[in-house]
Amino acid sequence: MLPELLQGSDAGGFLIIQDSAGCSGRHLLKSFINAALNREEAVHVLGFEISEEELKEELKGSLTQRLHFHDAFTDPLGWTDHPAFTVHQFGLEELTRLVKHTSHAKPAILVIDSLSWILRHVSPPVVCRTLQQLKKGGAVRAIIGLLHADMHQRGAVGSVCHLATSVITVAPRMTGDEALAKITKRSKSGKVVQDEEIFSIKEDLTVIVMSKPSHTGLKLTDPENQETDPTANLTFNLHLSDTEREAKDKLALPFVFSKEKKTALLHSGPGSGRILYEPDVNDDYDQEDPDDDLDV
Template structure:
């Protein structure tokens, strides 16, 4: 499941990586950025929490010229005269402008928000939800990936954000030091929901190695198909007709079967024949099974 998500989020997708103080999801976020860069996509990172150097650290091997960092780390609230990006610029118009300004218009664009928690501290959740929903609707951005520190917010805020997401990855510490557990909930377009739990670790070059699937909630493997038996195989009587038998049967004239001419004569209605006119209505719906149907109750 995790490798599938890394291969690409569907168009109009919103992926939320939920983490907590116990286990950081930033490594996974970097893996997602790396995977998108390797797919020749333009990646726009809105960085509130780490500096550009720290974010680029570790992704030396991948093509980084398509990685656009929008610095909201140095001045997130616009206290200086020339802030690059502030919390209050988090709306569709500003983001569209930002993305159109710096990237090639034809390239598929992934917007990475590091992190939503920073924005949620200063902007009302309903405004953030609205912007995320507008981003989902398409336009400038093909897919959105957001990091969310779930333990920083009230349960309803986290729920509201995750309610909009097409995929949610919740990262929790694993049993061993370098391992982590990812609980993945993916919503497909048809409305089908898939949940999986995977143990993974992230290597030096930011590739994700899935160790094992902790639990499997997918559909169970169907059992070996039941052998189809032919019920007419071992009968004590004959059910089949041979060709000569069929011929003889078709030759046989049945009683009350008339010739075409006679049928037409009989079917031809005289001028004085009547017709039945009948219009069904609701009261014809008489239920014989119901003993009380004729009662006026």
């Protein structure tokens, strides 16, 4: 599935590369940029975390002619008098102007490096609304964003990933030059396909899919998603043995009446007490108004 995503056949798609401190996804992001340039597509990069020189260092010189870098790395918050691009310019009108300023006839691909920088300074609802407008506006053909999941709350990460048509979560492997890609792809019909692939990236940014992961060995899990047993460290036992469970089943509960107890309560036997009332001649009792003696 990873080679299929690299081909970029889905128009109007939104791809998120989700990484963490344990495994960076920037090298894979560069592979997507390189693949788009090889397809002779125009690529606009919002660079918040690396400079233009560092990005183009691994790309071929002839391909970078269609690469448009918008420098948000030098002054991302607009502290100087003439910033190139700031995080506060992340909006539909400004991004549309930047993309359409070039002379390319076809819609370009917008690469955001990274969404985490924007989410740190812009509220998640505003970021999600802008991304949704870009997907439907037609100014860009596709959006590719890098997201550092361990920098944000799970709700913010989930909101942004909910808009994505594809999410690639990278995780480390035992071998240094290999990584695990956990892919979730949503089709236009609503069908969700999930897959896992082991891949490596060559020096020319070509992605090589090695194999499917083997689940018989060590399984990589997210520490936040690990289920812990709440009864593991208790000083008393919450589980019953077979003997204790049998004794519990035989115990008669005080609020459960047996058949014999119900019969004894409903049918009074000899010697049981009864209350008999005979009205006195002086009783002022009106059959038509039983409450006549009450001061109401």
